Amino acid sequence: MSFFNNAKTVLQQNIREYGMYIALFVIMAIFTITTGGTFISSRNIVNLVNQTGYIAVLAVGMTLVIIIRHIDLSVGFLGGFLGAVAAIAMVQWHFPVYAAIPLTLALGILAGLITAFLVAQMKIPAFVATLAGWLIYRGAILVVTESTGTIVIPDETFNAIGNGFIPDIPGLEAFLPGVHKLTLIIGIIAIILFVISEINSRKKKEAYNFEVLPNDMFIIKLIFMASLVGGITWLLAGYQGLSWTAVVVLVVVIIYHFITTQTVLGRHIYAVGGNPEAAELSGINVKKITYIVFGSMGMLSALSGILFASRLQSATTTAGSLWELDAIAAAFIGGVSPAGGIGKVAGSIIGALVMLSLTSGMNLMGIGISYQYIARGAVLAAAVIFDVTTRNRGK
Amino acid sequence: MNAPLLEMKNITKEFPGVKALDNVSFQVAQGEIHCLVGENGAGKSTLMKVLSGVYPHGSYSGDVLFGGEVQRFNGISDSEKVGIAIIYQELAQFPELTVYENIFLGHEIKTGFLMDWNETIKRATEILKKVKLDVNPALKIKDLGVGKRQLVEIAKALSKDVKLLILDEPTAALNEVDSENLLNLLRDLKHHGVTCILISHKLKEVIQIADTVTVLRDGQTICTLSAQQGQVSEQILIKNMVGREIDNIYPRRERGQTGEVVLEVRNWNAYDPNAGRAVLKDVNFNLRKGEIIGFSGLIGSGRTELALSIFGNPDGYHLNGELYVKGEQKRFGHPRDAIDAGVAYATEDRKGDGLILIQDVKQNITLANLREIAEQGVVDNNAEVKVANEYKTSLNIKTPTVEQKVSNLSGGNQQKVCLGKWLFVKPEVLILDEPTRGIDVGAKYEIYTIMTRLVEQGMSIIMISSELPEVLGMSDRVYVVASGKIAGELPIAEATQEKIMHLATN
Numbered sequence: 047m048s049f050f051n052n053a054k055t056v057l058q059q060n061i062r063e064y065g066m067y068i069a070l071f072v073i074m075a076i077f078t079i080t081t082g083g084t085f086i087s088s089r090n091i092v093n094l095v096n097q098t099g100y101i102a103v104l105a106v107g108m109t110l111v112i113i114i115r116h117i118d119l120s121v122g123f124l125g126g127f128l129g130a131v132a133a134i135a136m137v138q139w140h141f142p143v144y145a146a147i148p149l150t151l152a153l154g155i156l157a158g159l160i161t162a163f164l165v166a167q168m169k170i171p172a173f174v175a176t177l178a179g180w181l182i183y184r185g186a187i188l189v190v191t192e193s194t195g196t197i198v199i200p201d202e203t204f205n206a207i208g209n210g211f212i213p214d215i216p217g218l219e220a221f222l223p224g225v226h227k228l229t230l231i232i233g234i235i236a237i238i239l240f241v242i243s244e245i246n247s248r249k250k251k252e253a254y255n256f257e258v259l260p261n262d263m264f265i266i267k268l269i270f271m272a273s274l275v276g277g278i279t280w281l282l283a284g285y286q287g288l289s290w291t292a293v294v295v296l297v298v299v300i301i302y303h304f305i306t307t308q309t310v311l312g313r314h315i316y317a318v319g320g321n322p323e324a325a326e327l328s329g330i331n332v333k334k335i336t337y338i339v340f341g342s343m344g345m346l347s348a349l350s351g352i353l354f355a356s357r358l359q360s361a362t363t364t365a366g367s368l369w370e371l372d373a374i375a376a377a378f379i380g381g382v383s384p385a386g387g388i389g390k391v392a393g394s395i396i397g398a399l400v401m402l403s404l405t406s407g408m409n410l411m412g413i414g415i416s417y418q419y420i421a422r423g424a425v426l427a428a429a430v431i432f433d434v435t436t437r438n439r440g441k
Numbered sequence: 442m443n444a445p446l447l448e449m450k451n452i453t454k455e456f457p458g459v460k461a462l463d464n465v466s467f468q469v470a471q472g473e474i475h476c477l478v479g480e481n482g483a484g485k486s487t488l489m490k491v492l493s494g495v496y497p498h499g500s501y502s503g504d505v506l507f508g509g510e511v512q513r514f515n516g517i518s519d520s521e522k523v524g525i526a527i528i529y530q531e532l533a534q535f536p537e538l539t540v541y542e543n544i545f546l547g548h549e550i551k552t553g554f555l556m557d558w559n560e561t562i563k564r565a566t567e568i569l570k571k572v573k574l575d576v577n578p579a580l581k582i583k584d585l586g587v588g589k590r591q592l593v594e595i596a597k598a599l600s601k602d603v604k605l606l607i608l609d610e611p612t613a614a615l616n617e618v619d620s621e622n623l624l625n626l627l628r629d630l631k632h633h634g635v636t637c638i639l640i641s642h643k644l645k646e647v648i649q650i651a652d653t654v655t656v657l658r659d660g661q662t663i664c665t666l667s668a669q670q671g672q673v674s675e676q677i678l679i680k681n682m683v684g685r686e687i688d689n690i691y692p693r694r695e696r697g698q699t700g701e702v703v704l705e706v707r708n709w710n711a712y713d714p715n716a717g718r719a720v721l722k723d724v725n726f727n728l729r730k731g732e733i734i735g736f737s738g739l740i741g742s743g744r745t746e747l748a749l750s751i752f753g754n755p756d757g758y759h760l761n762g763e764l765y766v767k768g769e770q771k772r773f774g775h776p777r778d779a780i781d782a783g784v785a786y787a788t789e790d791r792k793g794d795g796l797i798l799i800q801d802v803k804q805n806i807t808l809a810n811l812r813e814i815a816e817q818g819v820v821d822n823n824a825e826v827k828v829a830n831e832y833k834t835s836l837n838i839k840t841p842t843v844e845q846k847v848s849n850l851s852g853g854n855q856q857k858v859c860l861g862k863w864l865f866v867k868p869e870v871l872i873l874d875e876p877t878r879g880i881d882v883g884a885k886y887e888i889y890t891i892m893t894r895l896v897e898q899g900m901s902i903i904m905i906s907s908e909l910p911e912v913l914g915m916s917d918r919v920y921v922v923a924s925g926k927i928a929g930e931l932p933i934a935e936a937t938q939e940k941i942m943h944l945a946t947n
Contacts, residue, residue, distance in 0.1 A: 317808055
């Protein structure tokens with residue numbers, strides 16, 4: 047009986063944290079059934095990840111922006127515009143791809159800093175400042191694509207970011223044919239690292255006599271997470287392996303997860319969001335944090351634009367529309383608090399996966415776009431209602 | 442004498458852990474100006490909130506009789522209906538609306554569903570004449586000075602056919618001339634049959650205008666004095682306001698010892714561009730090693746502004762003057778600079794700008810000095826827990842673990858977390874703004890003990906406090922602040938509650 051009691055208390059105490067994982071799981075399970083297994087096929091999952099990529103990186107940046115109590119509406123068209131700039135740099139200015147990408151990222155940072163200047167220095171509400179940006183970048187896309195229309199990108203290296211896969215280890219073709227070995231190895235290493243770090247942190251907590259999960263629950267959590275990562279790895283390895291988009295997203299998530307959870311900068315960001323006045327009086331330069339967060343948002347917008355342009359192998363006039371809303375929705379579904387100070391990068395990624403799973407699943411089921419919007423809206427509302435009602439429970 | 446217009450009988454109002462009003466009785470006769478005086482926290486505002494219905498019937502015990510009838514107010518609108526109007530120190534006005542819109546806000550003059558603007562303006566003009574305010578009623582409130590805004594607020598009350606007008610510290614933000622005008626107006630209204638309750642800290646004013654004075658202290662009615670019978674004088678008022686023995690909750694310490702000067706401020710002026718007024722005028726003071734100086738004064742006298750102007754000036758005042766820390770001239774551009782120079786400031790508003798309530802105890806304690814527990818920008822979580830636990834033990838913070846959210850802690854323990862945060866930056870000068878506000882006696886004693894330990898270890902403390910017993914019980918020297926100026930400096934041997942009150946109210 048104690049097993050079920052443990053399970054109950056753990057679930058009750060962490061319902062918010064685990065809620066979105068469970069939601070993602072349920073959504074995926076439903077679509078797997080309704081599509082007769084197509085949804086969970088390797089091919090579809092790989093596509094899903096590749097399509098989520100550009101929204102996922104935006105959601106990561108948006109998480110920080112919302113944590114410090116702001117919003118950025120301009121990220122979608124900024125991303126679309128900078129994707130076009132990257133295309134123009136390569137096609138018209140003949141920049142090599144290794145120069146075009148850094149240039150684009152740098153322009154993204156610059157755009158973010160301009161937003162930060164308006165918000166932090168001029169004290170313009172972020173909603174208004176970035177709405178202006180939304181319009182400006184929308185116009186800017188049209189300006190740069192006006193003469194040419196869609197700009198086709200011929201560069202194979204660039205296009206591989208959105209469409210290519212990491213190479214497999216050569217010389218192992220005989221072993222496990224049809225399975226991507228390097229992906230498998232990366233997945234196994236990830237699981238091992240995860241298990242080791244969980245056990246280590248548990249040991250440290252025990253050394254300090256902190257409350258830890260009961261043993262059985264801890265093991266279940268490890269098994270659950272390991273099989274989740276393992277399952278996804280197996281699915282990916284069964285197709286063409288890890289895509290470059292997935293690698294980019296993973297790197298971004300790992301870096302941002304590390305910054306937000308382990309560094310002084312991360313602490314300062316949460317402090318500014320939790321109580322800007324108290325943060326200022328504690329010696330934290332709130333303006334500086336605002337610049338950093340919007341600067342990073344701008345850079346990620348650029349990255350998002352690169353991912354998108356690369357996936358389409360071209361820069362289009364419509365790139366960027368509604369990205370910002372998907373990113374904001376992903377962040378809220380992932381448990382970021384609109385009041386500021388609360389939210390996790392990993393949560394927002396799950397939120398992005400939820401949104402994209404919905405789209406992908408409904409596409410496979412042949413549901414029309416009109417009902418897709420309604421369903422996504424309902425899920426967003428439900429997620430936030432869940433978040434608000436569970437916030438004051440537990441500890 | 443007729444039956445009193447207002448009678449409050451045996452009012453008791455409790456908050457968790459505090460008895461704000463203890464069996465208070467209070468009577469106001471028809472047509473008089475009745476002043477209510479007492480120290481900060483004596484219960485004046487609470488009593489007025491009971492009267493106006495902010496604290497609804499049932500949340501207190503005792504009876505409120507108005508015009509001879511027992512009243513059960515459930516909100517301000519109920520008390521307004523019978524003719525009670527209250528004007529708070531912080532005016533509840535709409536700066537972007539016009540004078541006439543403000544006057545009739547909430548009881549608009551309508552024909553059918555539509556506003557009757559012509560009638561509104563006509564009536565507003567008449568009422569403005571009554572309060573002797575000669576302004577165009579179409580002006581926006583934000584274009585008027587504080588004194589005139591006050592008059593508009595009174596006009597609003599008159600427009601509602603007020604029988605009892607309550608003014609909470611109406612002259613606190615006014616200059617001499619505006620204050621004088623206001624008092625004259627009150628006298629004039631009295632002749633027109635309006636009864637008035639005036640809450641004021643300015644005793645001169647009280648003596649000038651009051652027919653009757655009621656003194657509150659520690660939530661109890663101390664006495665009711667009649668001016669006609671010559672009972673109202675400054676001495677009598679002060680004696681009744683403070684008449685409390687200093688309890689023995691202050692730890693013993695050799696006081697008045699002097700070390701070298703660690704912080705000094707000379708000819709310090711501050712102008713607040715947001716409020717559009719000077720908040721500090723020619724302030725001079727110094728702080729020596731190992732001493733506690735008390736900053737006493739009324740609320741709004743400029744003590745917090747002084748602390749902030751020294752501590753990196755986060756509100757962006759225009760500063761003028763000299764600041765020396767350990768003999769070196771400094772000007773801090775950000776709280777960070779002040780912290781780096783060894784100056785810490787624990788704010789008066791713990792929840793508002795002191796703590797991050799949604800974060801846990803350890804995160805709050807380390808917030809101002811994360812560098813100490815970080816290597817190359819990466820926080821050592823174990824070191825953080827260790828530090829937090831050290832302060833949990835040494836400050837006796839009552840929390841199950843340091844991973845508890847601060848919002849779940851009691852006021853006293855939150856204050857200790859604040860203290861912990863500032864002690865962790867290892868300051869030489871610690872500014873404590875109302876360090877014991879809103880916490881119980883036990884926790885107060887602990888805070889005093891900690892402060893004593895700190896100065897014995899060589900720290901210097903500036904204590905801003907509105908509680909006179911605390912100032913007298915803890916300080917080596919007392920500076921009295923009034924209207925942004927240092928009104929006087931008293932060595933502890935010479936300081937008495939009466940002297941401080943006298944300086945603060947003049």
